[in-house]
Amino acid sequence: MTKYFDAMEVTGHNKPDDCWVVLYGNVYDVTDFLPNHPGGERAILRLAGRDATEDYDPIHPPGTLEESGVPLIGKVASSMMLSTKAPEPTEQDAQGDDDDMSKLLNLDEIEAVATKKISKKAWSYYYSAGDDLVSKKLNNTVYRQILLRPRVFVDCTNCDTSTTLLGHKVGLPLYVSPAAMARLGHPAGEHGIAQGISSFGALQVISNNASMTPEQIVKDSAPGQIFGWQLYVQNDRLKTEKMVARINGMADKIKFICLTLDAPVPGKREDDERFSEAGADLPVPSATKNEQKAKKKAGPGGVGKQLFAGTAADLTWKATLPWLAKHTNMPIVLKGIQTHEDAYLAAQYAPQVKAIILSNHGGRALDTAPPAVHTLLEIRKYCPEVLSKIEVWVDGGIKRGTDVVKALCLGAKAVGVGRAALYGLGAGGPEGVERTFEILKAEIETCMRLLGVEKVSELGPKYINSRAVERDIYDGNAGLEKLGLWVKSNL
Secondary structure, X not given: OOOEEXXXXXXXXXXXXXXXXXXXXXXXXXXXXXXXXXXXXXXXXXXXXXXOHHHHOOOOOOOHHHXXXXXXXXXXXXXXXXXXXXXXXXXXXXXXXXXXXXXXXXXXXXXXXXHHHOOHHHHHHHHOOEOOOHHHHHHHHHHHOOEEOOOOXXXXXXXXXXXXXXXXXXXXXXXXXXXXXXXXXXXXXXHHHHHHHHHHXXXXXXXXXXXXXXXXXXXXXXXXXXXXXXXXXXXXXXXXXXXXXXXXXXXXXXXXXXXXXXXXXXXXXXXXXXXXXXXXXXXXXXXXXXXXXXXXXXXXXXXHHHHOOOEOOOOOHHHHHHHHHOOOOOOEEEEEEOOHHHHHHHHOOOOOEEEEEEOOHHHXXXXXXXXXXXXXXXXXXXXXXXXXXXXXXXXXXXXXXXXXXXXXXXXXXXXXXXHHHHHHHHHHHHHHHHHHHHHHHXXXXXXXXXXXXXXXXXXXXXXXXXXXXXXXXXXXXXXXXXXXXXXXOOO
């Protein structure tokens, strides 16, 4: 028989040793779960004795609570159910409310609209980056230092942006990087992103920390539309192995595993810490003075820090890839390569490793780490054979179609956007994502035509002048002969 509680009965259970929360009209006793919450006790305690649905729903995929074994002890009386479920996406949401997406002409304008619409918590998580945001800014400005070299008297009537990634045909060399917590910005979430890019035949890498299940995200996707799955290995390896097995069963849509290496620990994202967790810096009830002092000194954290709870920091070349090979036959894409040496090492693990993504985590991990363009130029200088051995993708800082074309000219096979997809979603739901890709595709085509190039495969270094950037890349010893992998690099 279901037990019903009134408001007063629930609100009194708001201490670390007696903690209840209400979700979707159900009452849960989370007392024993508090020490095990990946986001820390404080994130739950500030909602103790209250309806936590509004905070919980945009962040946690369905089934999260049940998988944690938290006991359901009853339901609340209807008078207490003030906000038991996040609003379902409406037709108006999908149309971008009152804003005409077609009037937005570039990604900066889309970001500006999204910033006005989404919550401060969502904005601070999406916008934030490490320390002084040096890497985040350089990710974009470095493309402005590369100049284009157009050829004339060339028939530019036709332009084909299609290509292949890991042997699968895609309509664009542009993909969605793993972008977490999409439902913070819009209830359509990651599924809305998938819907928004479907008409372009574009690839989406699903975030390990998506706010929807992978099954929900790929549901009703277009025929031929493909996905990748981002993997953060957990300290609890069994948990990771179960997730990998689940992804193995979705091979009709998910074609590879993207093992992320550029953030074994979270970076210091001050915007996220400052704004994303209002009230989280309040003293925890019944905590000792020393505990309160330590928590206050550590700062309020933020969405980003919470997401990294439980992530393994002990991954190695020798142990992790062989372990992963025991649990999946899917191709592996290594995300977060930031030096030519690591690109060189990754190529040695082909064919298990099919591609690498040059990335500094959108500037969100180690500030002043190099932009992908620098690493790409390093590879061209010290070990260009990597480009023919495995596919090299890049992400970070993409704001224009010309940025995409420049990366392709340097040897990248594909270019990823993360924040751009989230801002598009925040600005206008799936239609906002569609408009984002529509803008980038049109800019890519215009650039290719004005360069005198018909196909993506024809792009190469002769169409750019990267001299201004080359002077800033690493100029030390190649160091490759010491790795004991190849006899000598073909420099």
